[in-house]
Amino acid sequence: MPDSAIIIPSVLNGLTTGGLYALVALGLTLIYGVLHIINFAHGALLMLGLYAVYFLNVQFGIDPYLALLIVPPAMFALGYALQRGIIGRASHGRDENILLVTLGLSIIIENLSLYFFRSDTRTVDTPYSFDVVEIFGAFLPYPKVVAFVGALVTAALLWLLMSHTDLGRAIRALAKERKGAQLVGINADHVFAMSFGLGVACLGVAACLLLPSYYVNPQVGGGFVLIAFTIVVLGGMGSFVGALIGGLIIGVVEALGGLFLGESLGQIGIFLIFILVLIFRPNGLFGAKA
Amino acid sequence: MLEINALCKSFGGVQASQSVTMTVPQGGITSLIGPNGAGKTTLFALITGFHTPDSGSVRFLGQDITCLPPEAIATRGMIRTFQTVQPFAGQTVRENIAVGAHLKIRGRTEALAKAEDVARQVGLGDRLDMDAGSLTVAGRKRLEVARALATDPKMILFDEVLAGLNPSEIRDVIPVINTIRDAGVTILLIEHVMQAVMSLSDYTWVLNQGAIIAEGPPREVVSDPHVIEAYLGKGMAERIAKREAASA
Amino acid sequence: MNQANKLLMLIVVFGLIALAPMLITQESLLNIVIMTLYAALLGQAWNILGGYGGQVSFGHAAYFGTGAYAVAVLQVQFGINPWLGLVVGGFAAAAVGAFIGFCTFRYGLRGSYFALVTLAFAEVLRILSNSVDFTGAGVGLLIPLERSAANFQFASKEGFFWVIWAMTFAAFLTVWKIGNSRFGAQLMAVRDNEDAARALGVDAFRVKMGAIMLSGFFAGLAGVFYAQYFLYLDPHIAYGAAISVESLLVPIIGGMGTLFGPLLGAAFLHGLSELSRAVIGDAPGISLVLYGVLLVVMVLFVPRGLAGLASHLRSGKPAESRVEEGKGHA
Ligand SMILES: Nc1ncnc2c1ncn2[C@@H]1O[C@H](COP(=O)(O)OP(=O)(O)OP(=O)(O)O)[C@@H](O)[C@H]1O
Ligand SMILES: [Mg+2]
Numbered sequence: 052m053p054d055s056a057i058i059i060p061s062v063l064n065g066l067t068t069g070g071l072y073a074l075v076a077l078g079l080t081l082i083y084g085v086l087h088i089i090n091f092a093h094g095a096l097l098m099l100g101l102y103a104v105y106f107l108n109v110q111f112g113i114d115p116y117l118a119l120l121i122v123p124p125a126m127f128a129l130g131y132a133l134q135r136g137i138i139g140r141a142s143h144g145r146d147e148n149i150l151l152v153t154l155g156l157s158i159i160i161e162n163l164s165l166y167f168f169r170s171d172t173r174t175v176d177t178p179y180s181f182d183v184v185e186i187f188g189a190f191l192p193y194p195k196v197v198a199f200v201g202a203l204v205t206a207a208l209l210w211l212l213m214s215h216t217d218l219g220r221a222i223r224a225l226a227k228e229r230k231g232a233q234l235v236g237i238n239a240d241h242v243f244a245m246s247f248g249l250g251v252a253c254l255g256v257a258a259c260l261l262l263p264s265y266y267v268n269p270q271v272g273g274g275f276v277l278i279a280f281t282i283v284v285l286g287g288m289g290s291f292v293g294a295l296i297g298g299l300i301i302g303v304v305e306a307l308g309g310l311f312l313g314e315s316l317g318q319i320g321i322f323l324i325f326i327l328v329l330i331f332r333p334n335g336l337f338g339a340k341a
Numbered sequence: 342m343l344e345i346n347a348l349c350k351s352f353g354g355v356q357a358s359q360s361v362t363m364t365v366p367q368g369g370i371t372s373l374i375g376p377n378g379a380g381k382t383t384l385f386a387l388i389t390g391f392h393t394p395d396s397g398s399v400r401f402l403g404q405d406i407t408c409l410p411p412e413a414i415a416t417r418g419m420i421r422t423f424q425t426v427q428p429f430a431g432q433t434v435r436e437n438i439a440v441g442a443h444l445k446i447r448g449r450t451e452a453l454a455k456a457e458d459v460a461r462q463v464g465l466g467d468r469l470d471m472d473a474g475s476l477t478v479a480g481r482k483r484l485e486v487a488r489a490l491a492t493d494p495k496m497i498l499f500d501e502v503l504a505g506l507n508p509s510e511i512r513d514v515i516p517v518i519n520t521i522r523d524a525g526v527t528i529l530l531i532e533h534v535m536q537a538v539m540s541l542s543d544y545t546w547v548l549n550q551g552a553i554i555a556e557g558p559p560r561e562v563v564s565d566p567h568v569i570e571a572y573l574g575k576g577m578a579e580r581i582a583k584r585e586a587a588s589a
Numbered sequence: 590m591n592q593a594n595k596l597l598m599l600i601v602v603f604g605l606i607a608l609a610p611m612l613i614t615q616e617s618l619l620n621i622v623i624m625t626l627y628a629a630l631l632g633q634a635w636n637i638l639g640g641y642g643g644q645v646s647f648g649h650a651a652y653f654g655t656g657a658y659a660v661a662v663l664q665v666q667f668g669i670n671p672w673l674g675l676v677v678g679g680f681a682a683a684a685v686g687a688f689i690g691f692c693t694f695r696y697g698l699r700g701s702y703f704a705l706v707t708l709a710f711a712e713v714l715r716i717l718s719n720s721v722d723f724t725g726a727g728v729g730l731l732i733p734l735e736r737s738a739a740n741f742q743f744a745s746k747e748g749f750f751w752v753i754w755a756m757t758f759a760a761f762l763t764v765w766k767i768g769n770s771r772f773g774a775q776l777m778a779v780r781d782n783e784d785a786a787r788a789l790g791v792d793a794f795r796v797k798m799g800a801i802m803l804s805g806f807f808a809g810l811a812g813v814f815y816a817q818y819f820l821y822l823d824p825h826i827a828y829g830a831a832i833s834v835e836s837l838l839v840p841i842i843g844g845m846g847t848l849f850g851p852l853l854g855a856a857f858l859h860g861l862s863e864l865s866r867a868v869i870g871d872a873p874g875i876s877l878v879l880y881g882v883l884l885v886v887m888v889l890f891v892p893r894g895l896a897g898l899a900s901h902l903r904s905g906k907p908a909e910s911r912v913e914e915g916k917g918h919a
Contacts, residue, residue, distance in 0.1 A: 089701045141889050147645040150701045151888045158881030162874030277712060280705055315720050322709045329706050330696045389788065415790030427785035429778050440778040443771045444790040492789055
């Protein structure tokens with residue numbers, strides 16, 4: 052049995068990873084909360100964001116954190132266009148159709164990346180890539196700590212946007228009462244696309260914060276998809292706070308699972324949580340029971 | 342035949358059923374009336390297992406069916422129809438009705454044949470191969486009736502099968518319901534069309550805000566001041582009585 | 590087309606396919622026919638649950654992989670004959686279907702949630718097969734080469750052709766029977782409106798369980814065939830997402846809930862990927878990009894698939910989708 056000298060750093064490490072997961076899940080939960088659709092292309096879009104950050108860095112020498120000014124807005128535009136042009140027209144009254152179309156999109160994005168960027172795994176080199184920060188006696192990678200703080204800030208910004216702006220009010224009105232919101236003159240298609248764009252922009256933020264401590268290849272998104280879904284169902288579909296807490300829980304579970312069961316089996320814990328939560332608490336751990 | 346005892350159900354704050362107790366005797370047509378939102382559809386859903394009651398019991402043919410799932414209740418011979426019609430869109434009228442027929446009939450050919458018979462009986466004989474999703478409202482209501490009938494039930498609960506029909510369509514459907522009754526099927530129906538309630542049913546129960554407020558032969562029930570107030574608001578019964586006294 | 594005509598047509602089509610070994614002498618061409626039949630089998634398996642039952646699965650690799658591993662593990666670890674492994678594989682996959690079905694349908698999971706949970710189950714199986722020894726873990730399993738019909742390893746492609754032909758024909762006959770039986774009528778009723786079906790006495794849980802087990806069984810057979818045809822298996826091949834995607838793509842392109850849809854879809858997909866290989870060459874990912882585009886286009890514009898399109902062209906009536914408008918979102 053590993054003692055606390057291993058467990059504590061492991062938990063802290065899990066928490067920082069969990070912050071990153073939360074960031075990815077925030078976008079997913081935002082999209083779900085407003086549009087009530089599950090975006091299966093979420094992982095693929097994150098991968099696209101990571102490539103954007105990567106190429107900005109190697110081609111133009113732009114620091115990943117500086118790319119925060121470029122990548123999220125670009126991702127926002129992409130998300131807006133995708134929702135307006137494709138996803139918004141796909142349902143034909145069945146939510147599985149959205150899942151299928153976003154699956155199709157993720158296949159397209161992943162394999163185009165494979166074609167253009169090849170399957171090589173790439174990393175960026177920044178002056179701070181290997182810096183560490185000491186917290187409670189544990190040495191944590193500096194980029195992960197930044198990402199953790201970034202996740203909290205992003206969640207706070209999203210919350211501010213939702214509660215204090217006209218767009219946020221329109222989004223919430225539409226999420227709650229579609230017909231009524233349209234009656235008072237909210238352009239549903241536009242607001243839906245804005246929400247989807249915001250969700251994808253979150254991925255842009257995640258990509259910028261993630262890359263310094265991570266890598267990118269065409270398959271990298273797949274690993275995040277089910278994890279992000281797990282976090283979203285754990286935290287309650289559509290809940291920001293839930294996504295944050297869910298992300299941290301999953302990060303810790305993964306770290307401890309890896310510690311006790313080994314890397315590969317540790318992942319099973321995540322999927323089992325996902326299955327059990329969906330079966331027994333479909334509204335999330337913190338939501339009311341259905 | 343059907344005994345409901347102190348059935349309660351609330352949705353959050355809304356008391357949709359407040360200790361409803363009622364009985365339906367074998368044979369004949371019993372009706373259930375009440376203003377919008379009185380809890381009539383909810384009561385049907387409670388009886389047929391689509392909602393589980395908070396408390397109370399339902400007995401059908403002498404047996405307790407309170408917590409049985411819908412399909413088990415249907416198998417025992419009690420079938421409900423839906424107020425908002427629920428056709429199997431994309432399937433033909435014949436296929437829709439055959440789903441009902443399959444409750445008792447295993448063979449496909451026999452079930453399809455039975456579906457045809459029933460379709461004729463309810464006046465859908467000319468639309469057998471039509472997509473159920475493209476039927477008119479009147480057609481869909483008939484389809485609801487036909488599917489229920491095809492299961493060979495002992496009792497049918499009709500939820501507003503006449504709503505949304507024009508007077509001539511109503512005149513067409515009423516004999517269909519009478520024929521079903523004559524074949525020995527017990528009927529409980531929810532209806533807003535008073536003329537139909539009067540002409541069809543032998544006995545009426547009145548539900549208001551989740552509670553039974555009156556029962557009796559339809560003609561007596563509609564002149565009950567409680568009932569008039571429930572429908573038309575406070576003070577109406579008095580005013581009507583005064584006016585009738587004045588004109589007498 | 591009525592049911593008797595469909596059966597006739599089915600027999601004619603498979604009769605024509607049976608001529609392939611006589612007409613095609615080139616092994617590589619026969620290989621395309623074999624892979625098309627195999628895809629049709631996998632797609633038809635998915636179609637039972639997804640097309641006829643309306644339960645969209647993202648994890649059919651769970652059944653495929655179980656069938657494949659069953660035959661391979663029995664052979665490699667226990668020396669059991671693969672023909673026996675074929676039977677075990679089919680039933681093992683059906684049992685996995687029963688387990689997943691019980692966990693999901695018992696608790697009323699539907700729509701996207703069902704899809705995601707099936708995906709998670711397949712992933713769990715992938716990780717498990719990657720971590721235990723008797724599946725060969727990450728290294729995979731190599732089935733020893735021992736060419737003989739008694740050993741389910743044929744010297745020529747023709748032997749494999751007849752096996753996959755028979756399996757696929759059996760799957761299609763089963764689906765024809767579904768379209769012409771009480772079970773099928775109840776299954777489609779549950780798909781189109783579960784509440785209405787239950788009100789008419791349909792035991793939705795039982796019917797869906799039947800569908801997922803049948804579906805699992807045939808997907809398992811496809812897995813067994815794959816293992817014997819390629820004689821190699823690893824967790825990624827057996828339980829990876831690619832199989833799950835292929836099995837749903839085939840019927841979606843061909844026409845969900847139709848008898849011939851999976852055959853049309855399989856032929857179309859394989860034709861397309863051969864064509865793209867001829868035109869673009871063996872660029873990595875390009876044929877998959879095409880698959881993705883097809884999936885998006887079909888769901889968006891041709892929700893009833895090629896079969897729906899065909900019957901639309903024949904009758905001249907609008908090819909409206911089966912699904913009701915206005916019930917869902919966005
Ligand atoms: N699933 C539900 N969740 C929450 N509230 C419900 C639900 N079903 C019904 N209600 C509420 O219960 C009350 C009774 O509804 P019900 O549909 O039974 O009325 P009804 O008598 O059938 O009305 P109508 O004549 O309009 O059909 C209403 O206030 C309704 O809003
Ligand atoms: Mg009602």
